Amino acid sequence: MRGVYMKNEPLLEVNGLKTYITLENKKQAKAVDGVDFVIHKGETTALVGESGSGKSMTSMSIMRLIPEPSGKIVEGSIKLEGKELLKLSEKQMEKVRGNEIGMIFQDPHSSLNPVFTIGMQIAEPLRKHKKMKKKEAYKKAVELLVMAGLPNADQIVKMYPHQLSGGMVQRVVIAIAMSCDPKLIIADEPTTALDVTIQSQILGLMTELKDQTNSAVLMITHDIGVVSEAADKVMVMYGGQIVEKASVKELFRNPKHPYTIGLLASVPRIEVEQERLESIQGTVPPSHAFPKGCRFAPRCKHAIEACTKTVPELIESSNDHEVRCILYRGEETRPCDNHEQRNTN
Amino acid sequence: MEHAPYKMQKGHSLLTLATKRFLKNKLALIGIIILVFFTFIAIFAPFLTTHDPTKHDLLNVMARPNAENWLGTDSSGRDNFARFVYGSRVTLLIGFLSMFCVIIVGVILGSLAGYYGGLVDGIIMRAADIVLTLPFLLFVLTIIAIIQNITIPLFVLVIAATNWPNTTRILRGTFLSLREMDFILSARSAGCSDWRIITKHFLPNAVGPIIVNATILMASMIILESALSFVGFGIPQPTPTWGNMVNEARSMRVLTGAPEAWVPPGLAILLTVLAINFIGDGLRDAFDPKSNK
Numbered sequence: 001m002r003g004v005y006m007k008n009e010p011l012l013e014v015n016g017l018k019t020y021i022t023l024e025n026k027k028q029a030k031a032v033d034g035v036d037f038v039i040h041k042g043e044t045t046a047l048v049g050e051s052g053s054g055k056s057m058t059s060m061s062i063m064r065l066i067p068e069p070s071g072k073i074v075e076g077s078i079k080l081e082g083k084e085l086l087k088l089s090e091k092q093m094e095k096v097r098g099n100e101i102g103m104i105f106q107d108p109h110s111s112l113n114p115v116f117t118i119g120m121q122i123a124e125p126l127r128k129h130k131k132m133k134k135k136e137a138y139k140k141a142v143e144l145l146v147m148a149g150l151p152n153a154d155q156i157v158k159m160y161p162h163q164l165s166g167g168m169v170q171r172v173v174i175a176i177a178m179s180c181d182p183k184l185i186i187a188d189e190p191t192t193a194l195d196v197t198i199q200s201q202i203l204g205l206m207t208e209l210k211d212q213t214n215s216a217v218l219m220i221t222h223d224i225g226v227v228s229e230a231a232d233k234v235m236v237m238y239g240g241q242i243v244e245k246a247s248v249k250e251l252f253r254n255p256k257h258p259y260t261i262g263l264l265a266s267v268p269r270i271e272v273e274q275e276r277l278e279s280i281q282g283t284v285p286p287s288h289a290f291p292k293g294c295r296f297a298p299r300c301k302h303a304i305e306a307c308t309k310t311v312p313e314l315i316e317s318s319n320d321h322e323v324r325c326i327l328y329r330g331e332e333t334r335p336c337d338n339h340e341q342r343n344t345n
Numbered sequence: 346m347e348h349a350p351y352k353m354q355k356g357h358s359l360l361t362l363a364t365k366r367f368l369k370n371k372l373a374l375i376g377i378i379i380l381v382f383f384t385f386i387a388i389f390a391p392f393l394t395t396h397d398p399t400k401h402d403l404l405n406v407m408a409r410p411n412a413e414n415w416l417g418t419d420s421s422g423r424d425n426f427a428r429f430v431y432g433s434r435v436t437l438l439i440g441f442l443s444m445f446c447v448i449i450v451g452v453i454l455g456s457l458a459g460y461y462g463g464l465v466d467g468i469i470m471r472a473a474d475i476v477l478t479l480p481f482l483l484f485v486l487t488i489i490a491i492i493q494n495i496t497i498p499l500f501v502l503v504i505a506a507t508n509w510p511n512t513t514r515i516l517r518g519t520f521l522s523l524r525e526m527d528f529i530l531s532a533r534s535a536g537c538s539d540w541r542i543i544t545k546h547f548l549p550n551a552v553g554p555i556i557v558n559a560t561i562l563m564a565s566m567i568i569l570e571s572a573l574s575f576v577g578f579g580i581p582q583p584t585p586t587w588g589n590m591v592n593e594a595r596s597m598r599v600l601t602g603a604p605e606a607w608v609p610p611g612l613a614i615l616l617t618v619l620a621i622n623f624i625g626d627g628l629r630d631a632f633d634p635k636s637n638k
Contacts, residue, residue: 063534069463091538098535105534110527115549124545125535176535 011216012039012062012184017076019054019061021287029287031057031071033240039184044210044217046227046248048263049237052284055220058237059186062218063103064093081183099129102177106189108169112161118145119157122176129180144175149205167198171205178209185210188220203230224267228252236260239295240287242314246321256323258300294326302327363631373627379620383613387433396424398431399583407603416605419593421583425606428585432610435586437617439501439570444563446505451512452555456543458513459520470517473510481507489578500580504566512558519554523547552632560625564618571614587614 019032032054039045049055060066061073064085078085080100088096097103105111112121122144123137132140138157145153148171161169170190177185187206191199207230210217219231227234227248234251236244236259244257255261265278282299285291291298293308300307304326312326367373386393396414402422410417416425454473458466488503489495495503523529523546532546548555567587573579574588575595582589587610594600594607 065530065533094536094538096536097533098537101534103531103534105527105531107527111531113528113532113546113550115552124532124537128536128541173531176531 008040008042010038011041011081012218013077013079014038014058014062015077015079017058017061017078018074019057019066019071020074021057021066021071023070023288027288030240030290031287032061033287033290035076035237035240035242037235037242037245039216039218041183041216042210042214043233044207044219044231045233045235046219046221046231047235047237048221048224048227050222050284052287053237054240054287055222055237056188057240059103059188059218059220062186063097063101064088065097095129098125098177098182099180100183102180102182102185104170104173104177104185104187104190107193108166108173109161109193111173112169114161117158117160118164118172122157122172122179125176125179140179141175144179145172147178147209148172148175149201150175166194167201170194170198170202174202174205174209178213181213182215184216184218186218186220189222190219191226192221192223199226200229206230224263236263239285239290241295241311241324242322243296243324244322245314250321254321256317256321256328257296257325258302258327259296294324363628367627367631370627370630372623373631376620376623376627379616380624383433383437383617383620386430387437390430390434393430394424394427396427398423398427398585400424401583407598409603410605416609417603419590419606420596420599423583423585425590425609428590429587429609429613432585432587432590433613435497435580435584436567436570436588436614439497439504439580439586440563440567440617440621442497442501443504443508443566444559446501447508447512447562447566448555448559450505450509451516451558452548452551454509454513455516456520456547456551459517460524460539460543460547462521462524466517469513473513476507476510479507485573486576486578489573495578495581497580497584500570504569508562508566512562515558516551516554519551520547523550553629556628556632557625560621560628564621564625567614567618567621587611 015036017032017035018030021029021031023029035054035058037045047055047058057066057071062078062085064073066073073086076086080096085093085096112118119138119141122141123132123134126132126137126140127134130137141157142153145156150156150168150171156164156168156172161172164172170193174190177187185206190206191202194202203226206217206219209215217230219226221227231248233247234245235242236251236257238259244251244255244260246254251260252264255264259280262278262280266280268274268277280299285295285298291308293306293310294300294303294312297303297307307326312324312329314322314324315328316322317328400423402418404422405414405418406420406422408414408418408422414424414426416429418424419428454469458469485503485507488507489500492499492503529542529546532542537546570579570586571588571591574586575592577592579588579592580586590610591607591614594611599606
């Protein structure tokens with residue numbers, strides 16, 4: 001069950017990570033601006049946020065795959081089991097990618113090379129990282145496909161990506177990510193390109209495989225539904241910063257940051273009859289022109305003058321619940337009447 | 346569970362699949378037959394004629410076709426049929442070798458520029474721009490005029506040195522768009538090195554554009570050789586090429602009075618170029634894994 005692994009040792013520690021991108025007009029976009037979090041073994045952590053909030057950039061920073069030279073990790077530390085990834089050479093980093101950290105991408109079809117068979121693509125990391133012989137790697141590829149729940153695995157290894165359906169290809173991609181028994185799997189919107197039934201199968205598969213191998217998953221998504229289905233912990237990202245961190249149960253029961261509250265309110269609910277869905281007014285500010293104070297302040301219904309002065313710190317309150325909002329400074333007040341109403345409903 | 350894939354075909358390697366698709370393409374097969382035919386002529390030239398293509402016979406110039414000289418003789422009394430047969434050797438060799446050199450240079454520079462971008466790209470592409478700003482024909486003519494004693498290897502080098510920019514540009518574009526593909530990112534996230542990504546992920550995906558370019562190049566190299574020969578800057582006499590045989594037709598007397606001297610090499614150039622283009626089209630379709638033809 002969720003919560004069981006809480007006391008497990010930390011696997012990935014990210015501290016004060018800042019990744020900036022230099023734009024064409026020489027402006028700096030602060031895609032990731034001071035992010036810290038810890039992922040423990042056996043945990044699924046979801047990183048939620050809308051487009052442009054910096055969640056993909058965070059995952060790319062962990063893999064050190066920021067497009068250079070425009071993008072750069074300016075500051076911070078990323079430790080995988082105590083090993084500082086930012087200090088590794090490119091050659092050493094190649095040994096981490098695919099071996100210690102596996103990655104699953106959004107669109108499974110485009111993340112496979114169209115001219116190679118499935119088998120060759122699963123065998124590739126095995127041959128590189130585990131130094132397997134060709135035959136051995138192919139045998140392992142079939143095993144991995146069976147593990148990923150694909151029927152006729154021995155035929156699928158000989159097929160090309162375009163001959164498989166989206167759900168099947170995503171299983172293949174998961175098999176590739178799992179091939180070298182990584183400690184951490186980063187899944188960047190793994191279900192966005194799939195339909196809902198396949199989505200829950202894929203999420204179930206990922207949780208199952210994670211539990212089998214006692215690895216950890218960092219799930220990047222903008223889908224609250226995915227979070228509630230698959231994650232143990234949630235981090236909400238806005239404007240390159242984490243604005244709220246909590247366990248899934250806690251966050252859904254007791255959201256604190258006005259942005260999170262707005263995000264949860266904008267999910268359609270089957271039991272409530274609604275003419276229009278709730279929405280958060282405005283758009284995310286561009287990352288080269290963040291407001292001076294709280295980055296959500298211009299869109300926030302509860303913003304007060306102090307909000308526009310300085311960027312609030314993450315405040316830790318009860319139940320490992322952290323929130324970056326001035327309204328919670330010192331005391332536990334709830335800014336949103338809306339939310340009270342919903343709880344009593 | 347999900348549905349079984351719509352097409353549970355047996356696994357085939359890319360090559361056998363490509364061969365299968367290629368053989369279904371009629372035009373490409375005609376192209377192959379024509380090219381094989383001329384290659385055959387080139388290889389077995391000594392068995393097809395007993396005449397020496399470079400031997401003058403001033404007592405027998407401008408002869409009409411007869412039992413001895415099947416296509417007559419040229420203005421120096423050399424046997425036209427022998428020159429046609431031996432000329433195929435030189436013409437095809439030049440076409441193939443210069444295509445090969447240009448493609449090698451283009452693939453290497455294009456993939457480096459496309460993959461690394463930034464400074465590497467800048468240097469390579471500016472060099473290409475500089476070569477492209479020079480008027481091509483004039484540039485080639487100047488180099489050939491400076492070298493004076495032009496031989497086949499030198500000729501190929503000159504052509505390669507002046508033709509690489511276009512190919513490099515086209516391939517760089519291909520690699521640039523490939524670089525943005527998700528599967529390149531996922532290959533990197535699987536720990537592939539730059540070298541491995543270029544050789545294992547870039548090149549196989551660029552086979553189509555490379556082959557199409559290669560065939561267009563080979564065809565245009567053959568035409569270029571003819572064109573340069575026509576203005577007198579090709580492979581010098583007495584070495585026979587199809588190009589300098591057509592060159593003979595510059596004289597009005599040959600053009601109107603002796604079509605047997607220039608029609609066969611002219612037709613051969615036309616057919617070879619056409620055949621190579623057909624083959625190129627066929628290969629491109631055959632190597633596209635998404636093609637269902």
